[in-house]
Amino acid sequence: MPRLFKLLRLLSVFAVPFVLSGCNMVVMSPSGDIALQQRDLILIATVLMLLIIVPVMGLTIFFAWRYRHTNKAATYDPEWHHSTRLEVIIWSAPLAIIIVLGAVTWISTHKLDPYRPLDRIAEGRPVPEDVKPLTVEVVALDWKWLFLYPEYGIATVNEMAAPVDRPINFKITASSVMNSFYIPALAGQIYAMPGMETKLHAVINEPGDFEGISANYSGAGFSHMRFRFHGVDKAGFQSWLDRVKQNGTALNRDTYLKLEKPSEREPVRYYASVADGLYSSILNMCTREGTMCxxxxxxxxxxxxxxxxxxxxxxxxxxxxxxxxxxxxxxxxxxxxxxxxxxxxxxxxxxxxxxxxxxxxxxxxxxxxxxxxxxxxxxxxx
Structure with a gap:
Protein backbone atom coordinates (compact mmCIF):
# COMPACT_ATOMS: atom_id res chain seq x y z
CA MET A 1 0.00 0.00 0.00
CA PRO A 2 2.78 2.57 0.79
CA ARG A 3 4.28 1.87 -2.63
CA LEU A 4 0.91 2.56 -4.23
CA PHE A 5 0.69 5.95 -2.48
CA LYS A 6 4.21 6.83 -3.61
CA LEU A 7 3.31 5.87 -7.17
CA LEU A 8 0.16 8.01 -7.08
CA ARG A 9 2.10 10.99 -5.76
CA LEU A 10 4.68 10.57 -8.50
CA LEU A 11 1.99 10.36 -11.16
CA SER A 12 0.29 13.48 -9.80
CA VAL A 13 3.53 15.42 -10.19
CA PHE A 14 3.86 14.34 -13.81
CA ALA A 15 0.19 15.20 -14.41
CA VAL A 16 0.66 18.86 -13.44
CA PRO A 17 2.14 19.95 -16.83
CA PHE A 18 -0.72 18.28 -18.69
CA VAL A 19 -3.31 20.04 -16.50
CA LEU A 20 -1.62 23.41 -16.92
CA SER A 21 -1.44 22.93 -20.69
CA GLY A 22 -5.19 23.48 -20.79
CA CYS A 23 -4.84 26.98 -19.29
CA ASN A 24 -4.84 30.00 -21.57
CA MET A 25 -2.10 32.40 -20.46
CA VAL A 26 -3.63 35.27 -22.41
CA VAL A 27 -1.53 37.90 -20.63
CA MET A 28 1.61 36.24 -21.98
CA SER A 29 0.19 35.76 -25.48
CA PRO A 30 -1.56 39.09 -26.22
CA SER A 31 -3.20 40.19 -29.45
CA GLY A 32 -2.85 43.96 -29.08
CA ASP A 33 0.23 46.18 -29.27
CA ILE A 34 -0.27 47.74 -25.82
CA ALA A 35 -0.71 44.34 -24.16
CA LEU A 36 2.34 43.10 -26.07
CA GLN A 37 4.49 45.91 -24.69
CA GLN A 38 3.14 45.24 -21.20
CA ARG A 39 4.05 41.56 -21.57
CA ASP A 40 7.59 42.52 -22.60
CA LEU A 41 7.85 44.75 -19.54
CA ILE A 42 6.76 41.86 -17.31
CA LEU A 43 9.38 39.57 -18.86
CA ILE A 44 12.18 42.15 -18.60
CA ALA A 45 11.34 42.94 -14.97
CA THR A 46 11.10 39.23 -14.10
CA VAL A 47 14.48 38.42 -15.68
CA LEU A 48 16.15 41.35 -13.92
CA MET A 49 14.77 40.25 -10.55
CA LEU A 50 15.76 36.63 -11.18
CA LEU A 51 19.36 37.81 -11.58
CA ILE A 52 19.25 38.41 -7.83
CA ILE A 53 16.84 35.72 -6.68
CA VAL A 54 18.42 32.74 -8.46
CA PRO A 55 22.01 33.33 -7.23
CA VAL A 56 20.79 33.95 -3.66
CA MET A 57 18.71 30.76 -3.61
CA GLY A 58 21.50 28.79 -5.28
CA LEU A 59 24.15 30.04 -2.86
CA THR A 60 21.88 29.30 0.09
CA ILE A 61 21.65 25.66 -0.96
CA PHE A 62 25.38 25.53 -1.79
CA PHE A 63 26.46 26.92 1.59
CA ALA A 64 24.13 24.56 3.46
CA TRP A 65 25.62 21.59 1.60
CA ARG A 66 29.24 22.80 1.52
CA TYR A 67 29.48 23.69 5.20
CA ARG A 68 27.41 20.87 6.60
CA HIS A 69 28.54 19.38 9.87
CA THR A 70 29.83 16.15 8.33
CA ASN A 71 32.04 17.87 5.72
CA LYS A 72 35.42 17.98 7.42
CA ALA A 73 37.16 19.29 4.26
CA ALA A 74 35.39 22.66 4.38
CA THR A 75 37.42 25.52 5.80
CA TYR A 76 36.05 26.79 9.10
CA ASP A 77 37.10 30.32 10.07
CA PRO A 78 35.11 31.63 13.05
CA GLU A 79 37.16 34.85 13.13
CA TRP A 80 36.26 35.96 9.58
CA HIS A 81 34.09 39.09 9.56
CA HIS A 82 34.84 41.27 6.50
CA SER A 83 35.81 41.16 2.82
CA THR A 84 35.92 44.35 0.75
CA ARG A 85 35.73 42.41 -2.51
CA LEU A 86 32.68 40.47 -1.32
CA GLU A 87 30.98 43.64 -0.05
CA VAL A 88 31.44 45.34 -3.43
CA ILE A 89 29.92 42.36 -5.25
CA ILE A 90 27.02 41.99 -2.80
CA TRP A 91 25.98 45.65 -3.02
CA SER A 92 26.97 46.75 -6.53
CA ALA A 93 25.17 43.97 -8.41
CA PRO A 94 21.73 44.56 -6.83
CA LEU A 95 22.18 48.33 -7.07
CA ALA A 96 22.93 48.10 -10.80
CA ILE A 97 19.89 45.89 -11.35
CA ILE A 98 17.64 48.27 -9.39
CA ILE A 99 18.88 51.22 -11.47
CA VAL A 100 18.20 49.38 -14.73
CA LEU A 101 14.80 48.15 -13.51
CA GLY A 102 13.85 51.65 -12.36
CA ALA A 103 14.84 53.19 -15.71
CA VAL A 104 12.90 50.57 -17.69
CA THR A 105 9.83 51.00 -15.48
CA TRP A 106 9.94 54.80 -15.64
CA ILE A 107 10.19 54.83 -19.44
CA SER A 108 7.47 52.20 -19.87
CA THR A 109 5.13 53.92 -17.41
CA HIS A 110 5.10 57.08 -19.53
CA LYS A 111 5.14 55.24 -22.85
CA LEU A 112 2.20 53.03 -21.86
CA ASP A 113 0.16 55.78 -20.19
CA PRO A 114 -3.47 54.79 -20.95
CA TYR A 115 -4.39 58.48 -21.44
CA ARG A 116 -1.72 58.91 -24.12
CA PRO A 117 -3.03 58.67 -27.71
CA LEU A 118 -1.37 55.94 -29.76
CA ASP A 119 1.48 56.86 -32.06
CA ARG A 120 1.76 53.36 -33.52
CA ILE A 121 -0.45 50.35 -34.17
CA ALA A 122 2.44 47.88 -33.96
CA GLU A 123 6.22 47.90 -33.82
CA GLY A 124 7.52 49.73 -36.88
CA ARG A 125 3.97 50.68 -37.96
CA PRO A 126 2.95 54.25 -37.08
CA VAL A 127 -0.72 55.22 -37.04
CA PRO A 128 -1.73 56.30 -40.58
CA GLU A 129 -2.70 59.96 -40.78
CA ASP A 130 -6.02 59.18 -42.48
CA VAL A 131 -7.14 56.69 -39.81
CA LYS A 132 -9.68 58.04 -37.31
CA PRO A 133 -9.69 56.35 -33.87
CA LEU A 134 -12.81 54.43 -32.92
CA THR A 135 -14.47 55.99 -29.88
CA VAL A 136 -16.24 53.60 -27.51
CA GLU A 137 -18.02 54.86 -24.39
CA VAL A 138 -18.00 52.21 -21.67
CA VAL A 139 -20.37 52.15 -18.70
CA ALA A 140 -19.98 49.63 -15.88
CA LEU A 141 -23.44 48.69 -14.59
CA ASP A 142 -24.57 46.24 -11.88
CA TRP A 143 -23.55 43.64 -13.19
CA LYS A 144 -23.07 44.06 -16.92
CA TRP A 145 -21.25 46.28 -19.40
CA LEU A 146 -22.82 48.90 -21.66
CA PHE A 147 -20.91 49.98 -24.78
CA LEU A 148 -21.95 53.05 -26.76
CA TYR A 149 -20.61 53.88 -30.23
CA PRO A 150 -21.31 57.62 -30.68
CA GLU A 151 -19.93 57.62 -34.23
CA TYR A 152 -22.50 55.03 -35.33
CA GLY A 153 -25.36 55.81 -32.93
CA ILE A 154 -25.62 52.26 -31.54
CA ALA A 155 -25.08 50.55 -28.19
CA THR A 156 -24.61 47.00 -26.95
CA VAL A 157 -24.63 45.12 -23.68
CA ASN A 158 -21.93 42.55 -22.86
CA GLU A 159 -20.54 42.53 -26.39
CA MET A 160 -18.34 44.86 -28.38
CA ALA A 161 -16.33 44.76 -31.59
CA ALA A 162 -13.51 46.75 -33.16
CA PRO A 163 -11.67 46.56 -36.48
CA VAL A 164 -8.12 45.23 -36.51
CA ASP A 165 -5.31 47.82 -36.63
CA ARG A 166 -7.62 50.75 -35.88
CA PRO A 167 -6.84 52.71 -32.69
CA ILE A 168 -9.58 52.57 -30.06
CA ASN A 169 -10.34 55.46 -27.73
CA PHE A 170 -12.19 54.14 -24.67
CA LYS A 171 -14.05 56.56 -22.40
CA ILE A 172 -14.93 54.71 -19.22
CA THR A 173 -17.30 55.45 -16.34
CA ALA A 174 -19.65 53.59 -13.99
CA SER A 175 -23.23 53.98 -12.83
CA SER A 176 -22.85 52.85 -9.22
CA VAL A 177 -19.84 51.27 -7.51
CA MET A 178 -16.23 51.24 -8.66
CA ASN A 179 -15.36 48.60 -11.25
CA SER A 180 -12.43 47.70 -13.48
CA PHE A 181 -12.55 47.37 -17.28
CA TYR A 182 -10.13 44.70 -18.49
CA ILE A 183 -9.55 42.92 -21.81
CA PRO A 184 -6.33 40.94 -21.15
CA ALA A 185 -5.56 40.38 -24.84
CA LEU A 186 -5.92 44.10 -25.62
CA ALA A 187 -4.42 46.19 -22.80
CA GLY A 188 -4.19 46.58 -19.03
CA GLN A 189 -7.12 47.13 -16.71
CA ILE A 190 -8.57 50.60 -16.14
CA TYR A 191 -10.84 51.55 -13.24
CA ALA A 192 -14.42 52.63 -13.92
CA MET A 193 -15.76 55.04 -11.30
CA PRO A 194 -19.12 56.82 -10.99
CA GLY A 195 -19.08 60.54 -11.58
CA MET A 196 -15.75 60.57 -13.37
CA GLU A 197 -14.26 59.46 -16.67
CA THR A 198 -11.12 57.41 -17.19
CA LYS A 199 -9.53 56.73 -20.56
CA LEU A 200 -7.73 53.97 -22.41
CA HIS A 201 -6.07 54.03 -25.82
CA ALA A 202 -5.44 50.63 -27.36
CA VAL A 203 -5.46 48.66 -30.62
CA ILE A 204 -6.20 45.05 -31.53
CA ASN A 205 -3.76 43.57 -34.06
CA GLU A 206 -5.09 40.05 -34.50
CA PRO A 207 -8.64 38.98 -35.35
CA GLY A 208 -10.35 36.80 -32.79
CA ASP A 209 -12.93 36.43 -30.07
CA PHE A 210 -11.59 37.61 -26.71
CA GLU A 211 -12.92 37.75 -23.17
CA GLY A 212 -13.41 40.92 -21.18
CA ILE A 213 -13.96 40.97 -17.45
CA SER A 214 -14.35 43.16 -14.41
CA ALA A 215 -11.09 42.99 -12.45
CA ASN A 216 -12.48 44.66 -9.33
CA TYR A 217 -14.99 43.08 -6.93
CA SER A 218 -18.28 44.96 -7.15
CA GLY A 219 -20.89 42.85 -5.42
CA ALA A 220 -22.98 39.71 -5.74
CA GLY A 221 -22.96 39.49 -9.55
CA PHE A 222 -19.26 40.27 -9.97
CA SER A 223 -18.20 36.77 -11.05
CA HIS A 224 -20.58 36.86 -14.03
CA MET A 225 -19.70 40.39 -15.11
CA ARG A 226 -18.05 39.32 -18.37
CA PHE A 227 -18.34 40.31 -22.01
CA ARG A 228 -17.03 39.32 -25.45
CA PHE A 229 -14.69 41.47 -27.51
CA HIS A 230 -14.54 40.72 -31.23
CA GLY A 231 -11.48 41.76 -33.22
CA VAL A 232 -12.55 41.77 -36.88
CA ASP A 233 -11.51 43.17 -40.25
CA LYS A 234 -13.25 46.18 -41.83
CA ALA A 235 -15.84 44.05 -43.60
CA GLY A 236 -16.52 42.06 -40.44
CA PHE A 237 -16.95 45.23 -38.40
CA GLN A 238 -19.42 46.65 -40.90
CA SER A 239 -21.32 43.36 -40.82
CA TRP A 240 -21.44 43.54 -37.02
CA LEU A 241 -22.74 47.12 -37.16
CA ASP A 242 -25.46 46.08 -39.61
CA ARG A 243 -26.49 43.21 -37.34
CA VAL A 244 -26.78 45.52 -34.34
CA LYS A 245 -28.89 48.01 -36.30
CA GLN A 246 -31.16 45.33 -37.73
CA ASN A 247 -31.74 43.45 -34.47
CA GLY A 248 -31.53 46.33 -32.02
CA THR A 249 -34.13 48.40 -30.21
CA ALA A 250 -34.03 52.00 -28.99
CA LEU A 251 -31.99 52.94 -25.93
CA ASN A 252 -33.81 55.91 -24.44
CA ARG A 253 -33.64 57.15 -20.87
CA ASP A 254 -36.47 54.95 -19.61
CA THR A 255 -34.84 51.89 -21.16
CA TYR A 256 -31.52 52.82 -19.61
CA LEU A 257 -33.01 53.27 -16.13
CA LYS A 258 -34.46 49.76 -16.36
CA LEU A 259 -31.13 48.40 -17.63
CA GLU A 260 -29.28 50.18 -14.83
CA LYS A 261 -31.04 48.16 -12.14
CA PRO A 262 -28.89 45.34 -10.66
CA SER A 263 -29.12 42.06 -12.56
CA GLU A 264 -26.93 39.00 -13.07
CA ARG A 265 -26.08 36.93 -16.15
CA GLU A 266 -27.45 39.62 -18.43
CA PRO A 267 -27.71 38.41 -22.06
CA VAL A 268 -26.22 40.27 -25.00
CA ARG A 269 -28.45 43.15 -26.07
CA TYR A 270 -28.37 45.37 -29.15
CA TYR A 271 -29.64 48.95 -29.45
CA ALA A 272 -30.03 50.46 -32.91
CA SER A 273 -30.38 54.01 -31.59
CA VAL A 274 -29.26 55.89 -28.49
CA ALA A 275 -30.81 58.94 -26.81
CA ASP A 276 -28.85 62.14 -27.37
CA GLY A 277 -26.44 62.94 -24.56
CA LEU A 278 -27.08 59.69 -22.69
CA TYR A 279 -23.41 59.04 -21.90
CA SER A 280 -22.95 62.61 -20.67
CA SER A 281 -25.92 62.30 -18.32
CA ILE A 282 -24.60 58.95 -17.04
CA LEU A 283 -21.19 60.50 -16.45
CA ASN A 284 -22.73 63.49 -14.66
CA MET A 285 -25.14 61.25 -12.74
CA CYS A 286 -28.36 62.89 -13.89
CA THR A 287 -30.19 60.27 -15.93
CA ARG A 288 -33.19 60.37 -13.60
CA GLU A 289 -35.57 63.25 -14.10
CA GLY A 290 -35.31 65.79 -11.30
CA THR A 291 -31.62 65.29 -10.56
CA MET A 292 -28.99 67.95 -11.17
CA CYS A 293 -26.01 67.20 -13.40
Missing part, protein backbone atom coordinates in the same frame (compact mmCIF):
# COMPACT_ATOMS: atom_id res chain seq x y z
CA UNK A 294 -22.64 67.27 -11.67
CA UNK A 295 -21.10 69.48 -14.34
CA UNK A 296 -23.82 72.05 -13.73
CA UNK A 297 -23.27 71.94 -9.99
CA UNK A 298 -19.55 72.53 -10.54
CA UNK A 299 -20.34 75.56 -12.66
CA UNK A 300 -22.71 76.96 -10.02
CA UNK A 301 -19.98 76.50 -7.40
CA UNK A 302 -17.49 78.21 -9.69
CA UNK A 303 -19.84 81.19 -9.97
CA UNK A 304 -20.17 81.53 -6.19
CA UNK A 305 -22.95 79.17 -5.18
CA UNK A 306 -26.69 78.96 -5.53
CA UNK A 307 -27.74 81.12 -2.58
CA UNK A 308 -31.10 80.19 -1.05
CA UNK A 309 -31.49 77.37 -3.56
CA UNK A 310 -28.41 75.54 -2.25
CA UNK A 311 -30.39 73.25 0.07
CA UNK A 312 -32.64 72.20 -2.79
CA UNK A 313 -29.60 71.60 -4.97
CA UNK A 314 -28.05 69.43 -2.27
CA UNK A 315 -31.10 67.18 -2.20
CA UNK A 316 -30.94 66.81 -5.96
CA UNK A 317 -27.35 65.58 -5.64
CA UNK A 318 -27.97 62.71 -3.21
CA UNK A 319 -27.17 60.01 -5.76
CA UNK A 320 -26.33 57.27 -3.26
CA UNK A 321 -30.02 56.96 -2.36
CA UNK A 322 -31.30 56.77 -5.93
CA UNK A 323 -32.97 53.37 -5.37
CA UNK A 324 -34.39 54.46 -2.02
CA UNK A 325 -38.14 55.12 -1.92
CA UNK A 326 -37.77 57.98 0.56
CA UNK A 327 -35.20 59.73 -1.64
CA UNK A 328 -37.42 59.35 -4.70
CA UNK A 329 -40.34 60.84 -2.78
CA UNK A 330 -38.25 63.85 -1.73
CA UNK A 331 -37.18 64.42 -5.33
CA UNK A 332 -40.79 64.28 -6.47
CA UNK A 333 -41.75 66.89 -3.87
CA UNK A 334 -39.04 69.21 -5.18
CA UNK A 335 -40.76 69.26 -8.54
CA UNK A 336 -39.24 69.33 -12.01
CA UNK A 337 -35.78 70.78 -12.46
CA UNK A 338 -34.52 73.10 -15.19
CA UNK A 339 -30.80 72.98 -16.02
CA UNK A 340 -29.18 76.40 -15.77
CA UNK A 341 -28.92 77.92 -19.23
CA UNK A 342 -25.65 79.71 -18.44
CA UNK A 343 -23.63 76.49 -18.29
CA UNK A 344 -20.64 76.56 -20.63
CA UNK A 345 -20.84 73.26 -22.58
CA UNK A 346 -17.35 73.66 -23.99
CA UNK A 347 -15.87 73.50 -20.49
CA UNK A 348 -18.27 71.36 -18.49
CA UNK A 349 -19.98 69.25 -21.16
CA UNK A 350 -23.63 69.33 -22.01
CA UNK A 351 -26.48 68.80 -19.60
CA UNK A 352 -29.16 66.91 -21.48
CA UNK A 353 -32.26 67.08 -19.29
CA UNK A 354 -35.27 68.69 -20.99
CA UNK A 355 -36.06 72.28 -20.03
CA UNK A 356 -39.21 73.19 -18.09
CA UNK A 357 -41.24 76.39 -18.02
CA UNK A 358 -40.34 77.18 -14.42
CA UNK A 359 -37.92 79.71 -12.93
CA UNK A 360 -34.34 78.51 -13.20
CA UNK A 361 -31.87 78.31 -10.32
CA UNK A 362 -29.63 81.36 -10.40
CA UNK A 363 -25.94 80.61 -10.66
CA UNK A 364 -24.90 83.11 -7.99
CA UNK A 365 -26.46 84.67 -4.95
CA UNK A 366 -25.67 88.38 -5.18
CA UNK A 367 -25.29 88.55 -1.38
CA UNK A 368 -22.75 85.74 -1.26
CA UNK A 369 -19.31 86.93 -0.08
CA UNK A 370 -16.51 87.07 -2.61
CA UNK A 371 -13.25 85.21 -2.20
CA UNK A 372 -11.47 88.43 -1.18
CA UNK A 373 -14.12 89.11 1.48
CA UNK A 374 -13.78 85.60 2.87
CA UNK A 375 -9.98 85.93 3.07
CA UNK A 376 -10.28 89.34 4.74
CA UNK A 377 -12.73 87.95 7.29
CA UNK A 378 -10.38 85.08 8.05
CA UNK A 379 -7.45 87.45 8.64
CA UNK A 380 -9.59 89.53 11.02
CA UNK A 381 -10.41 86.43 13.08
CA UNK A 382 -6.74 85.48 13.26
Missing amino acids: MNEMMHIDQMGGGGVDSEENRKRLEYDNRFDAKANKELAELGPYTPWSGLNPDIFGRCTLPSRDIPRVEARNETAPTTAELLSSRRDRI
